[in-house]
Amino acid sequence: xxxxxxxxxxxxxxxxxxxxxxxxxxxxxxxxxxxxxxxxxxxxxxxxxxxxxxxxxxxxxxxxxxxxxxxxxxxxxxxxxxxxxxxxxxxxxxxxxxxxxxxxxxxxxxxxxxxxxxxxxxxxxxxxxxxxxxxxxxxxxxxxxxxxxxxxxxxxxxxxxxxxxxxxxxxxxxxxxxxxxxxxxxxxxxxxxxxxxxxxxxxxxxxxxxxxxxxxxxxxxxxxxxxxxxxxxxxxxxxxxxxxxxxxxxxxxxxxxxxxxxxxxxxxxxxxxxxxxxxxxxxxxxxxxxxxxxxxxxxxxxxxxxxxxxxxxxxxxxxxxxxxxxxxxxxxxxxxxxxxxxxxxxxxxxxxxxxxxxxxxxxxxxxxxxxxxxxxxxxxxxxxxxxxxxxxxxxxxx
Amino acid sequence: xxxxxxxxxxxxxxxxxxxxxxxxxxxxxxxxxxxxxxxxxxxxxxxxxxxxxxxxxxxxxxxxxxxxxxxxxxxxxxxxxxxxxxxxxxxxxxxxxxxxxxxxxxxxxxxxxxxxxxxxxxxxxxxxxxxxxxxxxxxxxxxxxxxxxxxxxxxxxxxxxxxxxxxxxxxxxxxxxxxxxxxxxxxxxxxxxxxxxxxxxxxxxxxxxxxxxxxxxxxxxxxxxxxxxxxxxxxxxxxxxxxxxxxxxxxxxxxxxxxxxxxxxxxxxxxxxxxxxxxxxxxxxxxxxxxxxxxxxxxxxxxxxxxxxxxxxxxxxxxxxxxxxxxxxxxxxxxxxxxxxxxxxxxxxxxxxxxxxxxxxxxxxxxxxxxxxxxxxxxxxxxxxxxxxxxxxxxxxxxxxxxxxxxxxxxxxxxxxxxxxxxxxxxxxxxxxxxxxxxxxxxxxxxxxxxxxxxxxxxxxxxxxxxxxxxxxxxxxxxxxxxxxxxxxxxxxxxxxxxxxxxxxxxxxxxxxxxxxxxxxxxxxxxxxxxxxxxxxxxxxxxxxxxxxxxxxxxxxxxxxxxxxxxxxxxxxx
Numbered sequence: 001x002x003x004x005x006x007x008x009x010x011x012x013x014x015x016x017x018x019x020x021x022x023x024x025x026x027x028x029x030x031x032x033x034x035x036x037x038x039x040x041x042x043x044x045x046x047x048x049x050x051x052x053x054x055x056x057x058x059x060x061x062x063x064x065x066x067x068x069x070x071x072x073x074x075x076x077x078x079x080x081x082x083x084x085x086x087x088x089x090x091x092x093x094x095x096x097x098x099x100x101x102x103x104x105x106x107x108x109x110x111x112x113x114x115x116x117x118x119x120x121x122x123x124x125x126x127x128x129x130x131x132x133x134x135x136x137x138x139x140x141x142x143x144x145x146x147x148x149x150x151x152x153x154x155x156x157x158x159x160x161x162x163x164x165x166x167x168x169x170x171x172x173x174x175x176x177x178x179x180x181x182x183x184x185x186x187x188x189x190x191x192x193x194x195x196x197x198x199x200x201x202x203x204x205x206x207x208x209x210x211x212x213x214x215x216x217x218x219x220x221x222x223x224x225x226x227x228x229x230x231x232x233x234x235x236x237x238x239x240x241x242x243x244x245x246x247x248x249x250x251x252x253x254x255x256x257x258x259x260x261x262x263x264x265x266x267x268x269x270x271x272x273x274x275x276x277x278x279x280x281x282x283x284x285x286x287x288x289x290x291x292x293x294x295x296x297x298x299x300x301x302x303x304x305x306x307x308x309x310x311x312x313x314x315x316x317x318x319x320x321x322x323x324x325x326x327x328x329x330x331x332x333x334x335x336x337x338x339x340x341x342x343x344x345x346x347x348x349x350x351x352x353x354x355x356x357x358x359x360x361x362x363x364x365x366x367x368x369x370x371x372x373x374x375x376x377x378x379x380x381x382x383x384x385x386x387x388x389x390x391x392x393x394x395x396x397x398x
Numbered sequence: 399x400x401x402x403x404x405x406x407x408x409x410x411x412x413x414x415x416x417x418x419x420x421x422x423x424x425x426x427x428x429x430x431x432x433x434x435x436x437x438x439x440x441x442x443x444x445x446x447x448x449x450x451x452x453x454x455x456x457x458x459x460x461x462x463x464x465x466x467x468x469x470x471x472x473x474x475x476x477x478x479x480x481x482x483x484x485x486x487x488x489x490x491x492x493x494x495x496x497x498x499x500x501x502x503x504x505x506x507x508x509x510x511x512x513x514x515x516x517x518x519x520x521x522x523x524x525x526x527x528x529x530x531x532x533x534x535x536x537x538x539x540x541x542x543x544x545x546x547x548x549x550x551x552x553x554x555x556x557x558x559x560x561x562x563x564x565x566x567x568x569x570x571x572x573x574x575x576x577x578x579x580x581x582x583x584x585x586x587x588x589x590x591x592x593x594x595x596x597x598x599x600x601x602x603x604x605x606x607x608x609x610x611x612x613x614x615x616x617x618x619x620x621x622x623x624x625x626x627x628x629x630x631x632x633x634x635x636x637x638x639x640x641x642x643x644x645x646x647x648x649x650x651x652x653x654x655x656x657x658x659x660x661x662x663x664x665x666x667x668x669x670x671x672x673x674x675x676x677x678x679x680x681x682x683x684x685x686x687x688x689x690x691x692x693x694x695x696x697x698x699x700x701x702x703x704x705x706x707x708x709x710x711x712x713x714x715x716x717x718x719x720x721x722x723x724x725x726x727x728x729x730x731x732x733x734x735x736x737x738x739x740x741x742x743x744x745x746x747x748x749x750x751x752x753x754x755x756x757x758x759x760x761x762x763x764x765x766x767x768x769x770x771x772x773x774x775x776x777x778x779x780x781x782x783x784x785x786x787x788x789x790x791x792x793x794x795x796x797x798x799x800x801x802x803x804x805x806x807x808x809x810x811x812x813x814x815x816x817x818x819x820x821x822x823x824x825x826x827x828x829x830x831x832x833x834x835x836x837x838x839x840x841x842x843x844x845x846x847x848x849x850x851x852x853x854x855x856x857x858x859x860x861x862x863x864x865x866x867x868x869x870x871x872x873x874x875x876x877x878x879x880x881x882x883x884x885x886x887x888x889x890x891x892x893x894x895x896x897x898x899x900x901x902x903x904x905x906x907x908x909x910x911x912x913x914x915x916x917x918x919x920x921x922x923x924x925x926x927x928x929x930x931x932x933x934x935x936x937x938x939x940x941x942x943x944x945x946x947x948x949x950x951x952x953x954x955x956x957x958x959x960x961x962x963x964x965x966x967x968x969x970x971x972x
Contacts, residue, residue, distance in 0.1 A: 040914065070914040076654040081913065083658065088825035095831055095913045108658060185549030191640055248554040248640045254931060262530035262742050263546045283739045284931065386657065394464040397641040
């Protein structure tokens with residue numbers, strides 16, 4: 001009897017929850033109507049900006065949400081702004097409603113309780129996501145996501161080279177070092193703490209260290225010096241043979257692409273798998289450039305959108321986040337002529353029509369297939385970022 | 399009747415006095431707030447991050463940071479060297495070319511270089527000077543045999559020499575501008591006539607007579623240049639060294655670090671940077687005092703020629719190199735704006751296209767409107783305030799004692815630290831993100847330049863003209879506009895044009911006050927500069943330069959067309 005009551009109660013409660021949930025999304029849609037959502041997103045790339053304009057048009061037509069793109073030079077600017085608003089006691093009329101975010105910026109906001117949520121699991125389109133398919137969907141650089149940000153896209157490190165200039169590009173860090181010694185001044189990487197530069201350090205660490213298991217643990221729990229010693233001796237050998245003899249480094253992927261095109265360097269890095277095709281299309285790279293990944297794979301991660309705690313348009317922001325997860329938006333995004341950013345949706349969870357649309361997507365001439373990209377290497381625990389950056393600065397920036 | 403009109407006049411004067419006090423308060427309060435927002439976190443106090451107790455931890459962290467000493471060294475070297483060389487080059491150029499037709503050509507180069515935003519000129523310079531740059535392309539492969547760019551470190555060198563060069567290219571024209579404006583006040587032509595008639599060579603007149611008279615007039619602009627060179631962020635980001643970078647850039651990175659604790663270290667660094675500016679200024683001034691003390695007897699030793707003559711000529715010649723570099727940098731921007739494909743070692747693009755500018759045109763129109771509104775309002779306000787304050791100062795220098803003390807602080811304080819303090823205040827007062835706030839912050843940076851440029855000519859104005867006018871027509875207010883301001887037109891127009899250029903170049907103030915919602919050509923150009931794509935940057939920078947450029951040209955042309963007589967001073971652009 002008691003058991004039955006429990007069962008009934010639990011069914012009833014789950015039903016109410018469900019209807020409550022359904023109800024609350026309807027409410028969210030209703031509430032979102034007419035709201036203005038200020039989306040702070042990095043604005044350094046034309047094709048991404050155009051894609052955001054397309055999103056803007058769609059959410060306006062479908063949900064009457066006014067989306068405004070606030071173009072950032074650096075996502076950390078948005079983090080400082082939320083912080084400054086908290087400092088000034090602006091707790092419910094914040095200037096930011098949605099941030100394109102991941103990694104350290106996310107950790108900073110989450111740790112300081114500056115985020116709204118959890119919300120992502122309540123988005124109807126979250127059903128298309130299979131959390132088990134990728135650790136980075138639930139573990140953003142080692143920080144638990146816990147519904148405080150909603151996935152938007154996936155990225156993986158790729159290398160680019162000009163087939164006219166090199167026949168066999170280096171495919172491991174050891175080959176890279178040998179290449180640099182034979183071709184002084186032609187290899188470099190972005191300057192840490194720029195995220196791609198730090199990622200290069202992590203990639204080199206994964207390939208050189210004798211203790212690969214240590215990287216998934218917080219840095220305080222391992223012997224940092226012992227684990228990273230091979231990395232520093234690798235860099236000590238690389239730098240004298242690097243671009244500008246290691247006295248300065250490019251500031252980001254775009255500058256590397258420019259240097260590759262100027263033939264100042266032989267290899268460029270990007271976190272955007274379609275970078276080579278897009279840049280060829282825009283006349284910034286020769287059409288003989290191709291991309292590739294290292295033999296053991298390259299580091300990959302997921303990027304998200306999050307809502308600051310003091311946003312006045314949380315409903316509108318959720319509606320936008322939900323639309324970003326729709327198959328329509330994700331298919332458009334993965335199209336290399338639009339952006340080429342990888343979808344976060346699980347192929348199996350899609351209906352056949354959408355699957356067909358994904359299959360039909362064209363690829364740029366220099367973009368790798370999912371198979372060619374292979375399995376991405378997981379990001380080390382987030383605490384490694386700062387430890388590596390500090391040690392790097394101590395050694396090479398004085 | 400006369401008595402009554404004078405009574406009104408004095409009532410008006412009291413009103414103006416009150417207004418000047420209000421303006422002084424309006425200027426001082428944001429500066430104090432900004433300073434508090436920098437200094438308090440430097441001692442570990444920032445309630446926003448739950449730091450409620452004072453401590454020296456930020457300072458400890460600052461001096462523990464590995465790159466601090468390297469960056470400080472670079473900052474001091476580049477700041478002092480750039481200021482010193484700019485000064486030598488500017489002074490020599492005028493001394494050598496004064497009263498020659500070359501000076502007219504040189505004057506023509508001032509406006510464009512002054513009007514171009516720092517970041518744009520730096521980007522242009524990088525493209526001209528880097529191993530794959532225009533200079534190497536011009537001579538490859540037919541002369542150099544380079545099929546690929548050579549392995550040089552010609553920009554972003556670890557000694558910051560390329561940064562010094564960029565600073566010189568940018569600052570020398572400003573100094574020339576200031577010196578030319580000041581020369582009008584010391585009757586240079588007469589001095590040269592008298593000097594040469596006594597058998598002194600022209601260059602020794604410049605060294606022995608004009609230099610001692612001139613220096614006090616340009617002391618402040620020099621110190622401003624020193625502070626600017628020590629704290630500049632955008633220029634050194636583009637062309638400065640990066641492992642380590644200059645101290646201001648290091649601070650800029652710390653302020654933007656996701657680790658919020660870095661903010662405290664950055665604040666301590668910002669305070670240190672202020673101290674460095676102070677110490678460098680003292681060092682500079684004491685060097686001048688020491689040198690003049692030893693040099694003084696040579697001024698009157700009767701020798702008709704100076705041994706410095708070759709040095710002055712050499713420095714003047716190097717200005718021509720600066721101009722050539724600047725012009726190359728300026729030409730390269732529009733070339734990139736219309737490029738489709740341009741690879742090394744082609745001298746010019748292999749294919750051209752209007753695609754980029756077409757794509758950008760609606761955006762460019764919006765941005766141009768916002769930029770112009772902000773620039774015009776802030777500059778007009780700055781001009782009105784400057785005239786009012788200078789008039790008060792003329793009546794009684796003590797009237798503007800506090801204003802004078804604080805006016806230069808925004809120019810001298812490092813933007814990276816100072817603006818964070820102001821940002822908190824803006825959000826607290828619910829003004830953040832408004833056009834008003836952006837104009838306010840622009841005013842804070844435009845005002846000192848306008849005031850500084852105007853104060854020399856304004857205070858040197860021969861008040862007898864005005865007094866004579868009142869005696870004749872008994873209308874103090876009308877005479878003020880019709881006689882005094884009309885005669886000061888060239889100075890007013892120059893100050894206005896400079897104000898517009900300063901406003902157009904502002905990046906951090908626009909971003910801080912505008913919350914990223916108010917975008918100008920500059921914020922957009924810098925956001926795009928991060929993309930490293932020269933075509934877009936070329937487009938943006940070209941337009942960003944165009945408006946101030948046109949206004950500079952108008953400032954040069956209008957006073958002459960308006961009234962060709964009655965002008966107290968000649969236009970300093972000619």
